[in-house]
Amino acid sequence: MFSTRIKIKELLLSEKVNYQATVMGWVRTFRNNQFIALNDGSTNNNIQIVVALGAFDEATLKRITTGACIKATGEVIASLGKGQKVELKATAIEVLGDSDAEKFPLQPKKHSLEFLREIAHLRFRTNTFGSVFRVRHALSFAIHDFFTKKGFIGIHTPIITASDAEGAGEMFKVTTLPLDGSAPKNEDGTINFKDDFFGRSTNLTVSGQLEGELAAMAFGNIYTFGPTFRAENSNTTRHLAEFWMIEPEMAFYDLEDNMNLAEEFIKHIIRYAMDNNREDLEFLAQRLDEEEKQKPQNERSEMGLIEKLEFVINNNFERITYTEAIEILRESNHNKKKKFQYIIDKWGIDLQSEHERYLVEKHFKKPVILTNYPKEIKAFYMRQNDDGKTVAAMDILAPGIGEIVGGSQREERIDKLVERMKEMHIPTEELDWYLDTRRFGACPHAGFGLGFERIVQFVTGMGNIRDVIPFPRYPKSASF
RNA sequence: UCCUCCUUAGCUCAGUUGGUUAGAGCAUCUGACUGUUAAUCAGAGGGUCGUUGGUUCAAGUCCAACAGGGGGAGCCA
Numbered sequence: 001m002f003s004t005r006i007k008i009k010e011l012l013l014s015e016k017v018n019y020q021a022t023v024m025g026w027v028r029t030f031r032n033n034q035f036i037a038l039n040d041g042s043t044n045n046n047i048q049i050v051v052a053l054g055a056f057d058e059a060t061l062k063r064i065t066t067g068a069c070i071k072a073t074g075e076v077i078a079s080l081g082k083g084q085k086v087e088l089k090a091t092a093i094e095v096l097g098d099s100d101a102e103k104f105p106l107q108p109k110k111h112s113l114e115f116l117r118e119i120a121h122l123r124f125r126t127n128t129f130g131s132v133f134r135v136r137h138a139l140s141f142a143i144h145d146f147f148t149k150k151g152f153i154g155i156h157t158p159i160i161t162a163s164d165a166e167g168a169g170e171m172f173k174v175t176t177l178p179l180d181g182s183a184p185k186n187e188d189g190t191i192n193f194k195d196d197f198f199g200r201s202t203n204l205t206v207s208g209q210l211e212g213e214l215a216a217m218a219f220g221n222i223y224t225f226g227p228t229f230r231a232e233n234s235n236t237t238r239h240l241a242e243f244w245m246i247e248p249e250m251a252f253y254d255l256e257d258n259m260n261l262a263e264e265f266i267k268h269i270i271r272y273a274m275d276n277n278r279e280d281l282e283f284l285a286q287r288l289d290e291e292e293k294q295k296p297q298n299e300r301s302e303m304g305l306i307e308k309l310e311f312v313i314n315n316n317f318e319r320i321t322y323t324e325a326i327e328i329l330r331e332s333n334h335n336k337k338k339k340f341q342y343i344i345d346k347w348g349i350d351l352q353s354e355h356e357r358y359l360v361e362k363h364f365k366k367p368v369i370l371t372n373y374p375k376e377i378k379a380f381y382m383r384q385n386d387d388g389k390t391v392a393a394m395d396i397l398a399p400g401i402g403e404i405v406g407g408s409q410r411e412e413r414i415d416k417l418v419e420r421m422k423e424m425h426i427p428t429e430e431l432d433w434y435l436d437t438r439r440f441g442a443c444p445h446a447g448f449g450l451g452f453e454r455i456v457q458f459v460t461g462m463g464n465i466r467d468v469i470p471f472p473r474y475p476k477s478a479s480f
Numbered sequence: 481u482c483c484u485c486c487u488u489a490g491c492u493c494a495g496u497u498g499g500u501u502a503g504a505g506c507a508u509c510u511g512a513c514u515g516u517u518a519a520u521c522a523g524a525g526g527g528u529c530g531u532u533g534g535u536u537c538a539a540g541u542c543c544a545a546c547a548g549g550g551g552g553a554g555c556c557a
Contacts, residue, residue, distance in 0.1 A: 032516045046517095053514055066507090083517045107491065107507045108518045114549065115491065169556065207557095232555055233481055245557065341553085353553075406557065451557030464550095476548080 009042035011076065015085050022073040023047055023088060024096070026125060029108045030064050036090075038072065044127045044283055048079065048087040056093060066108060067099030067125070113467055120471055121480050128287060131280035132468055135273055136456050142272035143225060143246055143452075146265055152221040152248065157208030159227060162200055163430055170231040171203035172241075204229035209247050209449060210381075210434050213410065216249040216445055217437050223248040225452070233475050237464045238401060240453060242473040249447035255383075255392040255409045258446035259369055262396060262405050263317050266367075266455070271313050273459055274306075281306060281459075288461040301400070302365075305461040308399070317367040317396065323347065325370055328363060329355055350377045353402060360397045367404075368397045380424045382408040384416055394448070398458050407448020414438035 005024045025040030025047075034053070037046040049072045051061070064070060074090040081087070105119050106126065116123040123129045144154065160174050176197045177183040184192040193201045208224040215222045228245045248261065273281065285305035292300045303311065320328075329335055329344040329351075342352045351370075360368050372390040375382070382391035396405035411417040417438060421428050428435065456468040466472040471480045 029516095029518070031519050032514065034514055035516050035519085037517075048517080050515085079515090081515055081517070102490085102508055105490065109491070109506055110518080111491065118549095228557080230556075234555060235481085236553085236555095237551085239556070243557070403557065449557060454557060 007042040008038065008040045008045070008047045011047060012043065012045055012086065017076055017078050017086055019076055020073070021076050021088060022071065023049070024071045025069070027064055027066055027068045027070060027099075029066060033061065036064060036070070036072070038070065039125070041124070041130060043279065044130050048081070048084050049074070050087055050089045051093070052089070055090070060093060060095065063095045063098055064093070065099050065101040065104070067101070067104040067106060068095060069097035069099070070095050113464065117466060124470070127283060131283045132456070132460050132462060133470065134280050135277050135284070135460050136468060138273045138277045139269050139456055139459060140452070142269040145272065146268045147223045147248065150221065152223045153215070153219045155212060155215045155222045155224050157205065157211040157224045157226060159205050160202050161205045162198070162202050163210065169206050171206055172229050172231045174202045174204060206230055207245070207247065207449065209249065209447065210431070212247050212249040212447065213434070213437055213445065216251050216447070217441065217443070220251045221248070235475055238454060238457070240465055240469060240472055240474055243469070244452035245449055246452060247447060247449045249445065251443050251445045253409070253446040254444060255371060255394060255446060258407055258409060258448060259319065259371070259394055262394070262407060262448050263369070266396070267313050269455065270309050270459055274309060274313070281309070284460050309459065312367060315366055317369050318364045319369045319371065321372045322370055322374065322390065323372065325351070325359060329358065332358065332363070334358055334362070348374050348376065356397050356402050360399050367399070370395045370397065378408070380420045380426050381410050381417070383411040384420070401454050401458050404454050404458065405448050405450045407446065409444065409446040412438060412442045412444055414442065
């Protein structure tokens, strides 16, 4: 029976003393042959276990190494030392799992994030990743909490999908056909999928949006929160081949309703983490602070992590149109002095990272919602504005990360939608099921997509997206 | 995919204009120490210098290709 154990977080929080308790966890350090720092993942704070001289045999003490799993029972007492309020005076210690100190790669010292990424299966046991993944969980919970309280229905959209026409990116093929060249072929040399598992070509999903729209046409407000796959050869600090995405879709919403929801949503989940994971965020803030000190003065951020999150919660996001953004950029000294690699000269061009960063980090110094982009640079399903040039799109740009949300009011007028699909060479036959939303009881609706790992990055302050998902998948990397 | 930097002990790094036996701190091991906080002190072990090929009397050091990693860009969330 293991249920008698008390979690270290609870034990430390209560500050009660003079009672018997059992703790279980993994040894961080064993100092002076006397003090064990034990961690069980409930908090970054360790419980100090005091080992009385002569109370345990030498052989047992030798097995208490960094990484070993132990069970310790004893009396919780007020600590005689300075670093903690309470500690456990052990009367019994059982080694549940040995850890060979010569082979265990984690040491009681600072490790680089790059090294820890190579041992992703063990990095959970560090303070940094302990905090990151507790915060990740809090955000995940807060997302379901937010939408549930608003009466949204969570929809599980398919992970294997037949449509490959969404244009959201390169897809991973799903097949059971042999890969040695013996798969059946059509006359033109392409693979014949008639005898494949699904009887047709299938892929891993790049977005649940189209299916989500179907559900919104029945439930009104829905959201999806699931894994998404992109086979893009992207090697950056903010892209993954497998990531989690939140995609709400709302009937009877226009672009402004959509923006209001997205802003309220982001603020809610950040506030939830601030209220429930303060200790972890403070640890991450300190970590980031030390990292920033290594940088030259002009590259350091003006705000600490906690400060930044509070600022985002307490201020309105800046809302401007694409056209206004182009004006601001064109008139900026930065542009006039030709400091942009891509000079802003005319309306219609897509904004580069440097431009987005300038708007968010230099000009407004807060999250920015950009709206009404030229239709040429946006997806087919976005609603065309009356000017004939722009669509009702909105992107939310966050400092340090860039695009965190992409959304739009959807084109509910079937003639306009089909016309746009043809212009963009999107096969209407394949998406006939999607067009049914516009044939039977179409209504104005809107939605957006938010990359979960990007918001986790923003809230934890981690610089590389590979460090906010337990086992990251990216080009040339699918270990563990 | 493109640009750029990097790869030396388990980890983080030093290694001079190419020149004998490649160093440090931490970790590990052995011993000491009973109120430590990434404990401390003494000692010990630990390296095909990313891989392959080339230049040279001589390569950790110079050149090339490849692999892996960091940063930036593109694609995007």
